[in-house]
Amino acid sequence: MNIPIILTYFRIAFIPFLVAVFYLVPAPWNQYLCCFLYLIAGATDWLDGYLARKMQLESAFGAFLDPVADKLMVSTALIIILQSAPNPWVAIAVAIIVGREIFISALREWMAGMDDRATVKVSWTGKVKTAAQMWAIGFLLFHYDLWIIPVQEIGYSLLALSTVLTLWSMIEYIFAARHVLKTNT
Numbered sequence: 001m002n003i004p005i006i007l008t009y010f011r012i013a014f015i016p017f018l019v020a021v022f023y024l025v026p027a028p029w030n031q032y033l034c035c036f037l038y039l040i041a042g043a044t045d046w047l048d049g050y051l052a053r054k055m056q057l058e059s060a061f062g063a064f065l066d067p068v069a070d071k072l073m074v075s076t077a078l079i080i081i082l083q084s085a086p087n088p089w090v091a092i093a094v095a096i097i098v099g100r101e102i103f104i105s106a107l108r109e110w111m112a113g114m115d116d117r118a119t120v121k122v123s124w125t126g127k128v129k130t131a132a133q134m135w136a137i138g139f140l141l142f143h144y145d146l147w148i149i150p151v152q153e154i155g156y157s158l159l160a161l162s163t164v165l166t167l168w169s170m171i172e173y174i175f176a177a178r179h180v181l182k183t184n185t
Contacts, residue, residue, distance in 0.1 A: 002057045007048035011041045011069045015076050022080045028144060034080065035142040041073050042134055071101050074133060081140045090156075093163040097133065100170045107177060114180055123172055129165035132158050 014037055021033045048066065052058045078094045139155030 002052075002059075003055070004048040004052035004057050005059075005062055005065065007044045007051070008062065008065050008069045011044045011048075011073060014041045015072055018073075018076060019080065022084070031084070031141060031143045034077075035138060038073075038077055038138055038141050042138070045070060045073075067105075070130075071105070074137065075101070077137045077141060081137065084143070085140075090159070093159050096163050097166050100166045104170060104173055107173060111177060111180060123169060123176075125165060125169040125172055129162055129169050132162035132165055136162050 018034055018037050018041075021037060022030050024030075025033055045066070048062075052062055075098050078097060082090050082094050136155050136158035139151050139158060142151050142155075145151050
């Protein structure tokens with residue numbers, strides 16, 4: 001147990017608080033607090049990676065747990081966003097993003113079993129997708145305009161961008177794994 005792993009556990013422990021705040025705190029405060037909690041979780045995501053590298057505490061367990069914590073937080077936040085503003089386009093985006101995460105996690109697990117996990121390592125597109133997704137979620141959790149900044153519209157635009165990048169990165173992963181997929185299907 002080290003500080004980066006504790007921060008990752010902290011991020012997982014934040015998830016029930018995010019849901020509780022969304023449902024138990026009256027609007028509009030629930031969205032402000034959800035956004036704040038999400039920002040704290042995002043900061044711990046950055047901090048745990050930074051500390052793991054800086055303090056040379058990188059571990060196989062940390063490499064496993066960190067993306068699990070991210071996917072749990074992102075999926076929960078996306079479901080909350082969909083719940084707060086039911087919309088078929090948001091539902092499609094949420095289904096694509098969550099579905100891709102499940103698919104790629106399974107693909108990575110399968111490739112690891114084939115002793116070929118490096119083929120489906122995180123790509124540049126995946127990193128840009130994650131950044132767009134994180135910003136989109138933050139904007140959509142906040143929901144309200146901030147002075148003259150149309151927060152919700154920016155959030156929806158970033159969600160659309162991250163959905164396109166989600167599909168693109170999934171295709172890249174499938175393409176990278178095609179040699180194993182061809183020989184084992």
